[in-house]
Amino acid sequence: MKSETGLKTACGLNDKDELIYQALMKAMVERQLPPGSKLPEEALSEVFGVSRTGIRKVLTRLAAVQMVVLTPKRGAQVAKPSVEESQDIFRTRELLECANLPAVLSRCQSTHLAALKKLIGQEQQAHEERDGPAAIRLSAAFHIQLQAISGNQVLTELVTRLTQRSSLVIAAWGRPWQQGCRCDDHGHLVELLSQKNLVSLTEAMRQHFAHIAASLHFESGGETLPDFASLFAGFGERNVG
Structure with missing residues (x-):
């Protein structure tokens, strides 16, 4: 690519x-x-x-x-994106983002956690203000910034591309009010990251993608x-x- x-x-x-x-x-x-x-x-x-x-x-x-x-x-x-392509996009994101979590965890510092928490705060504010475009942008930025902690630029670029395509999936098949990911999920992910709990972090990430997939309605x-x-x-x- x-x-x-x-x-x-x-x-x-x-x-x-x-x-x-x-x-x-x-x-x-x-x-x-x-x-x-x-x-x-x-x-x-x-x-x-x-x-x-x-x-x-x-x-x-x-x-x-x-x-x-x-x-x-x-x-x-x-x-x-078609139904099959949409499902494949999120399956691929789950595979990549979960597989990269050990590298993210090993390199994560307090400054990374602070930056992620700042993004979550901005995302929460966007939801409260019903600023859909900002909520979508910040939701994608959270995932990209989380994966970038690993230092793997190739994977981070892949995740960036996939988050862009994910936005089309959610726009095409999500409910009209759906604006990106659930920011309470993002807060839980950061909490587990700070605890250095790889098993729970990986499972929470899988559940996060399951929540997104369950919210899509293919019409x-x-x-x-x-x-x-x-x-x-x-x-x-x-x-x-």
Whole structure:
């Protein structure tokens, strides 16, 4: 699997393309562009103020990390994982994240625990304020930061990609109010991590993924065309200079 830098180079993205890539990725991860949303090149090129060729390069990169599906004559759409793919994504995350816990535990320091607790506090606040996009982002950040403690950059990158795809699964198959993981589960994981209890930590992580899987309801939905002008309003002004 290519690194993010390698994919950027391979797709020929410049700095503005990178900003557009990150804006679209953020919108997908935070459910502002739900699974199945159409991504017409013309509409996006107008909103972002770039050529359709530039948009095409960004969409190609998003397709390379399986966040977008490119179909001849139908154009681009935000990926909507199938039932089987959705289940496989979470099974794979469980395998990777549980297998890496011994390395996480062996390297974990008080500073790591403090950083994780800070994330959980922010996540809890987002839930209380009903800030869905922030809750989703912070939930993913917790898992990525937890695995990064191990120092295994390759695995951390894999987990990052999988959390991005997980957001599409939850958006496609979760309940409308479901916003990322249960932050009380995250608090329990940090407590067991601080106790250096590998057996209980591993079991709690497995249960955490079981809770997520049990919350999914596999029902079909339709395609949508978002209001790109509203969604990315002010993009040019925010990124001038």
